[in-house]
Amino acid sequence: SKDKILIGTAIALSGPFSGGAGMTQVPNFDMWVEEVNARGGIKVKEYGKRLPIEYIKYDTKSDIGTAVKLVQKLILEDKVDFLLPPWGTGTCLAVAPIFNKYKYPLIGPTVTSEKLREKAHAFPYLFIMLQMPRAQGAAIVELFKELGIKRVALIHTAAAYGIEHTNVIKPALGVAGINVDILKSFPIGTPDLTPLLKKIKAARVDALLGFTYPPDTFLITQQAKIVGLNPKVFYLSVGVAFPSYKGKFGAAMVEGVMGPGVWNPNVPHPGAREYFARHVKRWKKEPDRWASAFAYAGLQTLEQAIETAGTLDREKIRDVLATGTFPTVVGPVKFDGMFNVQSPGEVGQWQNGEFEVVAAKEKRTAKPIVPKPPWP
């Protein structure tokens, strides 16, 4: 008989990924474990009682080799019952085969890759919470069409995230009759992008569309202000939805900036507002508007799947995951294949200090402000 559920994770607590992991995943993991244990644990019918969670957390140092090894350690040596997902597309993809081999469900909040579509049959244990590039692309194109955008500058960080989004959205823009005037990539962490921004300014495009990682997102925002680049639509990616983005630049400066998301406490899902409040109370900081809530929703999904299956048998739990619907702070999660139907593409925009949903149309919490107001 069992008196606890052993849950482990290997995630970046240090190294370059730890910024993202420390924003979107680690606080939610910790908070969820505390909450579940406060409730007395997860109810498992098989044992006829609530089983508290024992939680093991290892640091991958942001190194994929280490991540792979630690996941093996958790499975083979610590013999955990469940694993929580690591941070980032690359790491998730690298550990996915191991999760599969040992039949551990992987509910990943920060993995998005079109490459997975061809692999779906090979990874029955992989479930993806966040929107895929195709969905995000469609939402953006839809929004641009509505706003009458004709010419865009498309730039991206040279990493899987940026490349895949670009590959997907470029043809979609073409189909919609929107012209890509400038298409450029740059390595993550490039120290100075003013030349590129000046060029975009000179081209007088309607929209800047950037698939960027946090360091570049921050840099471009600052430098766009300096060179006076202020197109009608200003869209950057990972980082825009972070509270620290608003924190660094101030609400006035980020007003009108768009980014992917989106989740905010005003979404009409049960528990959303309460989740937001608990997060702020526990960590003295807001969750980001991009993947935090999805990470938390993934944990809620896992919890519900265990309770529904009424057992710790992971094969059965997988089947529940693959077929069930789970109400969460991001809405009812349901997996179509491995992809979360609750996560179509969404675009957010900073308006008066809140990151409002502006696309898709039916999910709007506010109307888009276009053209973007001038930099303060």
Added chain:
Amino acid sequence: MLQVSNINSFYRKIQALWGVSLRIDEKELVALIGANGAGKTTLLKTISGLLHPASGSVQFLDMRIDQMPAHSIVELGVSHVSEGRRLFQDMTVRENLDMGAYTHKAWNKKEETLERVHQIFPILKVRSRQLARTLSGGEQQMLAMGRGLMSRPRLCMFDELSYGLAPILAKEVFKIVKTLREQDIAILLVEQNVRHALEIADRAYVLENGRIVLEGESRGLSENELIKQAYLGL
């Protein structure tokens, strides 16, 4: 002026000097003679403070200096031109000379001293901006001597004075050393050209296996049979 009394010096556990005593008076030119490995360099290092004797004392101008750090001894007016030149290889000729005059006293009169050194070794002026490492062997020797003089010492110790110098220059250098006395500088000279050394020195000491075996007026010593045999190659 300098009184070395009964010192014993060691390299870790190996004793290199055994009860060595030596004296230099004002304006005196003293030669130190000995075969390779006799301990000449060791004695010079002990005086200049690079080594500290295990016992015995070194007095300079009535001050005990045997446990003083080397840089303080320099300030008292002792200059030591080391064996093997030991130049600052990646600095220019001029900068090496500047470093010779590092002590406050010497720094104030640097330009004046420099002029004198340039007079003695004109080539150093020509090569001013060249890196020390690219000088020819003899030029390096001249630079080492020049640098030693830059500190305006009261006592100047030369280890292997004429090492690598062409004959004409070696002769010249011996003359220069002699004239240094006229500028109130006492000299302790280690030199393999024993004949020459004895010619210009007032007194000389002979060091063998870390012990002083002979001392006296240099004229007398050059007649000494032992010296003739062992050091003059006669």
Added chain:
Amino acid sequence: MHSFRVTSNKKALFLALLIVILIFAATMPLYIQPYIIISLTSIFMYIVLTVSWAIFSAPTRYISLASASFFGTGIYVWAILGSALPLPIVVGIGGLVSSLLALLTGLLTLRLRGLYFIIFTFGFSEFVRHSSQWWEINISGTEGRWVVGVDHTIIYYAMLILAFLTLITAYAIRRSRFGLALQSIGQFEEAAAHAGINVTAMKIMTFAISAFFMGAAGAIMATRWSYIDPSIAFSPLISFMPVLMAIFGGIGQLYGHILGAGVLTILAEVLLTEFPYYYMLLFGLILLAVILFLPHGLVGLMEKWWKGGLAGKHANT
């Protein structure tokens, strides 16, 4: 630095020890838990990296930071050929391609000494990473690649054999005329050239040999990762770890490199799993402590014990 001639006594001891360890290591997967096998594979990997790094860098005193580029090249060779060819062949090809890359690097950088060399080799591995990234984005149109995975016992044996080969090669080089030549290059390159040693050829050749093992190690390790992209494959950490491990263990002795790789790998894992939040702090402090108190690395400590033990025996008799 080691002496050219090794006393037969030491040699016999070394051989005996090696054989015992080898038999033990070869039978290990039969009775040991799988995770320990996986950990041992990592240790072997670092032994391969450190020893092969030291084949070139220890005697010549050229500190190379290009290891990542060789290791990563091996990884990519597996990623490209892994599904088509059997493991040993791909590993061999991985080694050869890395050697070729090392020849190129060597031609570019081995004329430089000291800091220049260090910086340039590091620059070179960054350059390789950028180039492969450029290639992937612009030519392959993607960034990451799926890699064919292999069972962990097979990886273990492959790495064990590679480690064994690396050690034998390192030992042979040390004992041969090459070892002496490399050492003299490290001591005074100009004099070595005048002694009739073709310094450039010697350096480049050794550099390529050392790269061979790194590339082979990369090809083997890739099988464990299942997904790679250039920043995973060419992680700069791989360039630094061998240096760290060799100095930590004691740069002058072959067993120092093994010791350094073994101890640091285990230490890192223990710290990482036991103290996830203070891991680096403790790791840094331990590094500092070793540097401060063991000027010759772990080898110094071992030798002290060794000598202490002998002295103790003498005292008793």
Added chain:
Amino acid sequence: MRILDGEGVRKNFGGLAAVAGVDFCINQGEIVGLIGPNGAGKTTIFNLISGALNPSSGQIRFNGESITGLKPYQICKRGVARTFQSAKLFADMTVINNVLVWSLFGKSARTPVADAEMEAREALAFVGLSEKEELPAKDLGIAAQKRLEIARALATKPQVILLDEVMAGLNPTEVTQAIELIKQIWNKGISVFMIEHVMKAVMGMADRVIVLHHGEKLAEGTPEAIAKNRKVVEVYLGE
């Protein structure tokens, strides 16, 4: 028979012509002295012969074949060995290993290690350093370092040996010993080209002396003639 000769050899350092078009030759079995004031360009000539530097212009031939532009190791393997003015020893290696490197690699044919080791011992015995075989080279005094330099050069079994001031820092008795040593080298059939400021050695041994001044050849001739040459006395020997 000419074994080593240079024709119009020139080396510029920036604006300075350290060697300004010098002709020289060494015949089989000769001892040739190279003298001249400090900075005259003597060491530079050795550097040019041994391949440490490439001449700005001119030709150097060994046994009638041009060796200009060859690498030091090639020149060494052909049979030209040198010593350095300031000893360039492998400081942390033992004395015997210092020599072993030379005897292993310095010859054109591949020498078995055992033979090379024997030759290294021989060379050390020859210069009288047998007792110090196992010391690290950095523990040697200056005189011993110079001997080690010579032993290393000899271990390559050269046809010509270039000696750069091997007598500097020796006292007269030691100079006499060194002269004996060089004579023995010569007895082995090795031609000697030596830079020296110790006149006793040059005048006593050399068959011919070349005098360099400001990178140019000032005079050449028998020791007796050179000793009397007015110009040489003026710039080099002194009155």
Added chain:
Amino acid sequence: MIVTLLDITIGGLLTGGIYALTAVGLNLQYGVARVLNIAHGEFIMLGAFATYSLYTLFGINPLVSLAIGGPIVFIMGFLIHNTLFQYLRSSSESMGAFEGRSLLASFGLLFIIQNVALLSWGPEIKGYTYLAEPVNILGTIFAANRLVALLFAVAIGLAFYLFLVRTRLGKAIRAAAQDPETAQLMGINIHRGFSRLTYQHDVRNHTTYGSPLYCNCPYCGGFRGIGQYPRQFHRGFDPGAYWQHSDLYRSRVIIGCLLHDLHPLTLGKANRYFREIEKCIVSELPLIKRLSS
């Protein structure tokens, strides 16, 4: 046309110039103190975080906190050098051994500093905006904070350079680094710590251009520090030739900046990766030629 040229030149100076100055710091450390400081970038990160905290918590003007932070970091560098590196040096039998050990030591420092920063500031990216105002120079626009950082860095770097090359004390530092024993014979008190001065300088210099430019995280140092070694190298990294061939050195700095200036030009034409590749090749060729000749 003139505007573009100006844009390129000043833009290049702003980024290339700061790299070049970081290179000077590294140069000094290695050339004078023989410490190959891998933790170089960590000090930048620390400086940046310090000014960040002072600014966000107490609203202290970053320029002011430089005046406070400078001395603090200076003292820190002093302590690190005086205890750690000085000890390593005196207990190492040769320079080669010291270099190896100091490399390992700076790795130790790197880990410790990163961890301390991680514990005190958390892993997220932080940042603030200061002087992020456009400045118009003859028609082209630059960020004021970059200009200010550059000016500061240039001033400090230049002052220290002149100190080392021109003054009595500066030359003594270099002499002591080359041959400590002989330096003593010149009357230089090597134990009073000269080489540490360079360490301090280096550390201090970093705090200067750290902060307002970038957003910070505990790993920004690692990226900037280690990652920049090669880049810095491409921009005039030349310890050997540094002192005596100061003209050469200067020209390398300028070349470094020019190289960086290629950046806007090439960005207009080709992919950024080509530029990285091109930089490697362009900057390595002349150096290799020079060293092999």
